[in-house]
Each structure stands twice: as C-alpha cells, then as structure tokens.
Amino acid sequence: MQIFDYDNILLLPRKCVVESRAECDASVTLGGRSFRIPTVPANMKTVVDETICTWLAQNGYFYVMHRFDLDNVQFVKDMHAKGVFASISLGVKKPDYETVDRLVAEGLAPEYITIDIAHGHADTVKNMIACLKKKLPKAFVIAGNVGTPEAVIDLENWGADATKVGIGPGKVCITKLKTGFGTGGWQLSALKWCGRVATKPIIADGGIRDHGDIAKSIRFGASMVMIGSLFAGHEESPGRTVEVDGALFKEYYGSASDFNKGEYKHVEGKRILEPIKGKLADTLVEMEQDIQSSISYAGGRTLMDIRKVNYVTLGGDNAGEHLLM
Ligand SMILES: NC(=O)C1=CN([C@@H]2O[C@H](COP(=O)(O)OP(=O)(O)OC[C@H]3O[C@@H](n4cnc5c(N)ncnc54)[C@H](OP(=O)(O)O)[C@@H]3O)[C@@H](O)[C@H]2O)C=CC1
Ligand SMILES: Nc1nc2c(ncn2[C@@H]2O[C@H](COP(=O)(O)O)[C@@H](O)[C@H]2O)c(=O)[nH]1
Numbered sequence: 001m002q003i004f005d006y007d008n009i010l011l012l013p014r015k016c017v018v019e020s021r022a023e024c025d026a027s028v029t030l031g032g033r034s035f036r037i038p039t040v041p042a043n044m045k046t047v048v049d050e051t052i053c054t055w056l057a058q059n060g061y062f063y064v065m066h067r068f069d070l071d072n073v074q075f076v077k078d079m080h081a082k083g084v085f086a087s088i089s090l091g092v093k094k095p096d097y098e099t100v101d102r103l104v105a106e107g108l109a110p111e112y113i114t115i116d117i118a119h120g121h122a123d124t125v126k127n128m129i130a131c132l133k134k135k136l137p138k139a140f141v142i143a144g145n146v147g148t149p150e151a152v153i154d155l156e157n158w159g160a161d162a163t164k165v166g167i168g169p170g171k172v173c174i175t176k177l178k179t180g181f182g183t184g185g186w187q188l189s190a191l192k193w194c195g196r197v198a199t200k201p202i203i204a205d206g207g208i209r210d211h212g213d214i215a216k217s218i219r220f221g222a223s224m225v226m227i228g229s230l231f232a233g234h235e236e237s238p239g240r241t242v243e244v245d246g247a248l249f250k251e252y253y254g255s256a257s258d259f260n261k262g263e264y265k266h267v268e269g270k271r272i273l274e275p276i277k278g279k280l281a282d283t284l285v286e287m288e289q290d291i292q293s294s295i296s297y298a299g300g301r302t303l304m305d306i307r308k309v310n311y312v313t314l315g316g317d318n319a320g321e322h323l324l325m
Contacts, residue, residue, distance in 0.1 A: 001193060003186045004313050006213040012310040012321075014299025024295035025302050026288050030201060030224055031112055031140030031161065033085065036060040037288045038303060039214060040203070042170075042228035043067065043089045043116060045260060046239035046252045050075065052280065057084035061284065062224065064089055064114045064142075068260060072099045076108045087112035090132075092124035097131065104135050114142040114164070118175070118256060118268060121151035126158045133159045145205055147183040147190050149197040162201040164226065165194045168268075169207030171229035172254040175268045188220055195221020211287055215294035218306045228252065233274030234283065242273055249273035 018024060028038040041047045041056070043064040048056075050070075056063040057079065065075055067089035079086040088110050090096045103110065113136065115128050125143055132141050143155045144164025155163045168175030168182030176184040183190035187207040195202055204222035208214065208230055217225045232239060232252035239250040253259040254269015261267070277283065291303070298306045312321050 002189060002313070004189045005186055006188050006207060006209065006216055008314045009188060009216055010312050010314060011215060011219055011294075011297070011306070012312065013297045014309060016296055017299055018296055018301060021289070021292040021296045023301060024292040026291040026295065028223055028303055030062060033062075033111075034060075035062040035224075037214075037284065037291055038218060038223060039225045039227055039287060040064055041231040042205070042226050043114060044228055044232075044253075044255050045069070046237065046250070047228055047232050049238040050078065052236060052238070053087070054079065054082055054084060055280075057087075058082075059281075059284075063087055064112065064116075064226075066255070067091060067096075067116065068255065072110075073102045073106060073108065076103060076110045077106075080108070085112065086110040087114070089114045089116045090128065091115075092117055092122075092128045096128065100131060100135055109136055109138050111138075111140060112142065113139045114144075115160075116144065116164070118145065118167075120144040120146045120164070121148070121154060125155065129155070129159045142203060144203070146194070149194050152194045152198050152202070156198070156200050160200070162203055162223070163194070163198065164203045164205045165191055165222075166205035166207065166226075170205075170254070170269075171207075171209075172252060172257065172269050172272055173206065174254070174270050175256075178268050188216060191217060191222060192220040211290040212294065214287070214291055215298075215306050218294075218303060219309060219311065221307075229272075229274060231280065231283070233277050234280040235276060235278065236280050237274075239274075241276070244273065248276045250276055 040062045043066040053063040076086040142162045143160035147167040168184040169187035176182045201223035203224045204217040205226040233250045253271035257269035258264045
C-alpha cells in the first residue's frame with residue numbers, strides 16, 4: 001500500500017469546462033439534505049456551540065453539536081423550535097442510552113446522530129447503532145472514529161449510515177504519541193484505503209490544514225470533511241479568547257484533553273492557541289470559493305467530478321504520477 005498525506009499529494013488539472021468558477025457546484029447531499037459545502041466544523045467544545053450550530057443550519061451548512069456538558073434533549077427541542085434540523089453527538093455509556101430513552105419519551109427525533117468515540121471499531125458502537133436503529137429509526141447515524149477498511153465494513157454492516165475516518169490526525173491529537181496507533185501522518189492514504197470498501201458516505205476527520213486539503217479528501221473518497229483547528233480561531237468560536245503580546249488567540253483543546261475531561265485520565269489531546277482569523281461566515285464563503293476553484297481545475301461542474309482526476313505524489317520512495325485506469 002502506498003502511504004501519503006495531504007502535503008505530499010497534488011491533484012492534476014483536467015481541461016476546464018466552465019466559463020466561471022461560479023458555475024461550479026460545491027454542494028453535497030448527506031442524509032437526504034443538501035449542504036452548500038462538504039465541510040463540517042468538528043463536534044468539539046472550542047469549535048461549536050448552540051449559536052454557531054443554529055447559524056450553520058439556517059445558512060445551508062451541516063453541523064454536528066458536541067456532546068460535552070450539555071443536555072442533548074433540550075438541544076434537540078431548541079433546534080426544532082427554531083425550525084432547523086437537529087444533529088447531535090452521543091457516546092456509548094449509560095447516560096447516552098438514557099438520552100436516547102428521554103428523546104423517545106418526549107417524541108423528539110434528531111435528524112442526525114453521530115456516535116463519537118476514540119476507538120469506534122467496537123462492540124459498544126455496534127450496540128449503540130442497534131439501539132438507535134430500533135428506537136430512533138429515522139435518524140441518520142454517523143459512527144466513528146475508525147481508520148481501517150475492516151472497521152468501515154463492520155460499521156456499515158452494523159447499520160451505520162456513514163462512517164467517520166481518522167484516528168489521531170488532528171492538530172490537538174496526541175493519540176499517536178501516547179498509544180503508538182492511528183492515521184496521523186498518513187490520513188489521506190488511510191482515507192483512500194477505507195474509501196475503496198465503503199458503500200456509504202465517509203466523513204474524513206482531522207488533519208485539514210489548508211482549504212486545498214478538502215478537495216484532496218473528496219478525491220480519495222470523502223463525502224464530507226470534519227475540521228477542527230481551521231474553524232476554531234474565529235471571533236464567534238466558543239474557546240476562551242487569550243491575549244499574548246497584544247495579539248488575540250482562541251483556545252482550542254482536544255475532546256480527550258484534561259481541559260475537556262476535567263481530569264488527567266486517558267488523556268489523548270492537548271490545548272493550543274489559534275490566532276483569531278475574523279468571522280466564521282467569511283471563512284465559509286472563502287472555503288466555498290476555493291472548492292469551486294478545485295472543481296474547475298478538475299475539469300468538472302460538480303463536487304464529485306474531483307474524484308475523476310489523476311494525482312502525483314511528491315518526494316519519498318513512492319513519488320510519481322498516478323493515472324486513473
Ligand atoms: N479522532 C480521534 O483520533 C480521537 C478523538 N477523540 C475524541 O475525544 C472524545 C472522547 O473520546 P472517548 O474517550 O472515546 O469518549 P468516552 O470518554 O465517552 O469513552 C467512550 C467509551 O469508550 C471506551 N474507550 C475509550 N477509548 C477506548 C479504547 N482505546 N479502547 C477501548 N475502549 C475505549 C471508554 O471507556 P474507558 O474510558 O473506561 O476506557 C468509554 O466506555 C470524543 O469526542 C472522541 O472523538 C479522542 C481520542 C482520539
Ligand atoms: N486524538 C485526539 N483527537 C481529537 C481530540 N479531540 C478531537 N479530536 C479529533 O480531531 C479532529 C479535528 O482535527 P483538526 O486537525 O481539524 O484540528 C476532531 O474532529 C476529532 O476527530 C483529542 O483530544 N484527541
């Protein structure tokens with residue numbers, strides 16, 4: 001298997017078929033809804049809050065609310081009261097099963113549920129998927145995180161409607177250092193490997209450092225791309241604002257960090273400061289324009305045309321051109 005990551009792949013252009021990048025459609029469909037772009041802010045406490053989730057849903061973007069220190073039932077009520085879809089995260093512990101029972105008892109059906117644990121190739125996830133499919137059958141269930149084709153096949157067979165791929169490539173991840181495991185450093189080829197067996201959408205999660213990495217993720221099999229650090233440092237971001245030598249930063253910490261957990265136990269995440277980079281809405285517009293440009297370089301008109309391009313690997317033993325046959 002060929003190993004590569006975002007910074008040692010470049011996609012090869014094909015003849016342009018549009019007169020303007022505005023003709024390129026960056027939208028994607030997931031769970032029966034169409035979203036303006038194939039990116040979703042990470043379900044982390046320093047990345048999203050209820051205000052941001054509401055704004056995203058009202059403006060045509062996908063969102064996944066985090067699952068820490070909040071009442072998921074109240075969140076679903078709030079989102080439905082505002083007339084937008086509800087997209088929540090769950091773990092696999094007793095309180096998560098109690099949340100499902102409370103949702104059912106109150107007649108609340110979130111449109112999207114993301115089962116979000118560090119090691120998602122697990123019987124605990126199988127059991128939670130079974131529970132959701134029985135008790136909340138209309139919910140679109142995303143399950144993860146995983147990093148191998150075997151795991152994608154299992155999650156799909158267990159009933160997941162989409163899988164989330166990425167173990168440790170995130171900017172605040174220390175999984176590979178603490179455990180020796182993961183897709184950190186080769187996330188893009190792990191995605192390619194998983195994409196070959198997937199029959200349902202894949203959400204690529206972690207490791208995106210530049211907007212061009214979104215097109216690369218789509219090329220190698222993602223339908224949606226989850227992003228933490230690039231979204232964390234905005235004026236509206238929920239992380240604490242910190243001033244260092246007159247410059248403003250937002251704190252961004254891992255969900256498995258002691259900052260999120262409140263204790264130092266099984267820590268696999270750290271805290272960093274992200275320079276504040278303006279308004280989230282402006283970044284999303286720029287992202288859409290960049291994806292439209294990617295589609296035009298791919299010689300296409302729609303997002304999935306990016307899947308048709310060849311690519312080159314830069315440097316290392318595997319360097320070369322890779323043609324689609
Ligand atoms: N994408 C990534 O690379 C990673 C993401 N995270 C994020 O951090 C958050 C917290 O994750 P997590 O600790 O799983 O959530 P939880 O603390 O809710 O744990 C979920 C369950 O899985 C068990 N568990 C966790 N890790 C493992 C493991 N390696 N092997 C076996 N069982 C395990 C836990 O038990 P117990 O604690 O008793 O072991 C618990 O029962 C999530 O949002 C997750 O997405 C965390 C690490 C990596
Ligand atoms: N190993 C860990 N991974 C984590 C933790 N908290 C979140 N995450 C993952 O990172 C991505 C975001 O990555 P980024 O490169 O875009 O910043 C997020 O969606 C999670 O999957 C953690 O504590 N440890």
